[in-house]
Amino acid sequence: MAKFVLAGRTDCPFYAKAELLADALQRSLPNFKTRKISILPDEWKDWLEATCQRQGWKHDKSPLVWRELVDEGGSCMLLGGFSDFLEHSQDYYGITSDMPTDMMLSVAAENLEIKMNLIKEEQHRASLIKALHIWISGALSSACHLLIPNLLTAEVFPHTTAISLHLLDVEGDEEELQGLRMETEDLALPLLHQVTIHTDLEQAFQEADVILLLDEWCSGGNDTEEEKKKKVKEMSERYIEYGQLIDMRAKKEVKVIVTGSSFVSLRCSLLVKKAHVIDSNQFVAMATQLENEARAILSNKLKVRASDIKDVIVWGNISGSFYIDLQRAKVFNYNGAIKGPSFFCQSVLNIFHDRFVTTKMISVTDLQHGPAISTANGILTVLKAWNGNCSPDDIFSLGVVCPGYCDLPDGIILSVPVTFTQGKWSVLFDVTVGNELKERLHLSASKVQQVCQVTKTSGDVATICCAHLDVLFSQKRFQRY
Numbered sequence: 001m002a003k004f005v006l007a008g009r010t011d012c013p014f015y016a017k018a019e020l021l022a023d024a025l026q027r028s029l030p031n032f033k034t035r036k037i038s039i040l041p042d043e044w045k046d047w048l049e050a051t052c053q054r055q056g057w058k059h060d061k062s063p064l065v066w067r068e069l070v071d072e073g074g075s076c077m078l079l080g081g082f083s084d085f086l087e088h089s090q091d092y093y094g095i096t097s098d099m100p101t102d103m104m105l106s107v108a109a110e111n112l113e114i115k116m117n118l119i120k121e122e123q124h125r126a127s128l129i130k131a132l133h134i135w136i137s138g139a140l141s142s143a144c145h146l147l148i149p150n151l152l153t154a155e156v157f158p159h160t161t162a163i164s165l166h167l168l169d170v171e172g173d174e175e176e177l178q179g180l181r182m183e184t185e186d187l188a189l190p191l192l193h194q195v196t197i198h199t200d201l202e203q204a205f206q207e208a209d210v211i212l213l214l215d216e217w218c219s220g221g222n223d224t225e226e227e228k229k230k231k232v233k234e235m236s237e238r239y240i241e242y243g244q245l246i247d248m249r250a251k252k253e254v255k256v257i258v259t260g261s262s263f264v265s266l267r268c269s270l271l272v273k274k275a276h277v278i279d280s281n282q283f284v285a286m287a288t289q290l291e292n293e294a295r296a297i298l299s300n301k302l303k304v305r306a307s308d309i310k311d312v313i314v315w316g317n318i319s320g321s322f323y324i325d326l327q328r329a330k331v332f333n334y335n336g337a338i339k340g341p342s343f344f345c346q347s348v349l350n351i352f353h354d355r356f357v358t359t360k361m362i363s364v365t366d367l368q369h370g371p372a373i374s375t376a377n378g379i380l381t382v383l384k385a386w387n388g389n390c391s392p393d394d395i396f397s398l399g400v401v402c403p404g405y406c407d408l409p410d411g412i413i414l415s416v417p418v419t420f421t422q423g424k425w426s427v428l429f430d431v432t433v434g435n436e437l438k439e440r441l442h443l444s445a446s447k448v449q450q451v452c453q454v455t456k457t458s459g460d461v462a463t464i465c466c467a468h469l470d471v472l473f474s475q476k477r478f479q480r481y
Helices: 013-028 041-055 082-093 101-128 144-152 172-184 225-251 266-272 288-302 371-384 435-457 461-464 469-474
Strands: 001-010 033-041 066-068 076-080 132-137 164-167 192-198 211-215 255-258 284-287 313-316 322-325 330-334 346-347 396-401 413-421 424-425
Touching: 001 013, 001 041, 013 033, 013 082, 013 101, 033 041, 041 066, 066 082, 101 424, 144 172, 144 371, 164 172, 172 192, 225 266, 225 461, 255 266, 255 371, 266 284, 266 396, 266 413, 266 435, 284 371, 284 413, 288 313, 288 322, 288 371, 288 396, 313 396, 313 435, 322 435, 371 396, 396 424, 413 435
Parallel strands: 001 033, 132 164, 132 211, 164 192, 211 255, 255 284
Antiparallel strands: 001 066, 066 076, 284 396, 313 322, 313 413, 330 346, 396 413, 413 424
């Protein structure tokens, strides 16, 4: 089966002539298929340059015709312009085009008018739909693929009727993003209004209501010191730019969640430093995956399900020195000396006699990305709570700005216990913070603050970050003991 793609400037007479020829071929040949791409005049040059650069072609005029060797999105073979298309049609199919010049000009003008009317209609329809705009960076990550089907639901966004999903991956392949877009559309999710893809920051975070940052900068085990410094510098520069763009383009009530397994607290702190208009309470870093892993360890020791463990607290630097606190933790369905109905719970500390569990960690330098399932689940958990789908008594570990709490400095993101009420989080003060924990929190805060300060003043963050790289890349996971 022959499948040709015609792309051209909407007001181009030769594009109109190529359309007429393609229609004639399609009527005459049952296995001849065409796809038409009409580009507005002021967008044509940039579109043509980007397409030719991506495909490795050389072409400088309208129309552009190529053949797809398989279905849409597959390998492509350049045919050329209108003359090449006409010659191919005559040689292979014996069909030509005899459209006179005045008709070419008339059809071209009609094409432009129809295109402009369609754009106006689409803009009008879009204005009638009050869609929630969700931006996901690092969209080609495994976590994003797992997240999307469960994200666009009424359970996560209970008061939303439509969602516009924007998939951003600055270093990603556009064809892969197109594939993800089509897969997402194929899900036919009731709340999904539209999906857009982005490989640059030109439109990033425009009108954003929710921003989920999944970017990772994990170091490989064989990276040299210079390679590590380069990754840290790239990460810092990227998040400084993210913070500025969010400040300029996102809605003032935007919810921003930073997640991953590297520099989580630091990345979120950099955003807060650069976003001056948006309330710092709208930026959070996710520690849910650490909390859930601690629950899994405890459940193994207590011979219960992980879901039977509640209210474990994670303190500190999420991807650095963090600490697990069991002072509020409770367990359900524990098979011990005291038993009760399913709603009966016992304090974990009454079973374990340690008030603090200092985590033992192992090296995972071979891990290139954070655990995708845990990351996706953590994002959904936080969003549900943030959108009011939780009990006010539920305790969450969340990286937030908490100035004055234990005399911590302003603008630094650390994991602390919080609760959610009516779509807002608040730090839980009804917990005991001893001198040992306070010292550890201040040490974590000082390291993050030091990096942020250097970034703010000189922009050269690599050297000071790399002083902590060995700790970061060797202390990632709980030891399952």
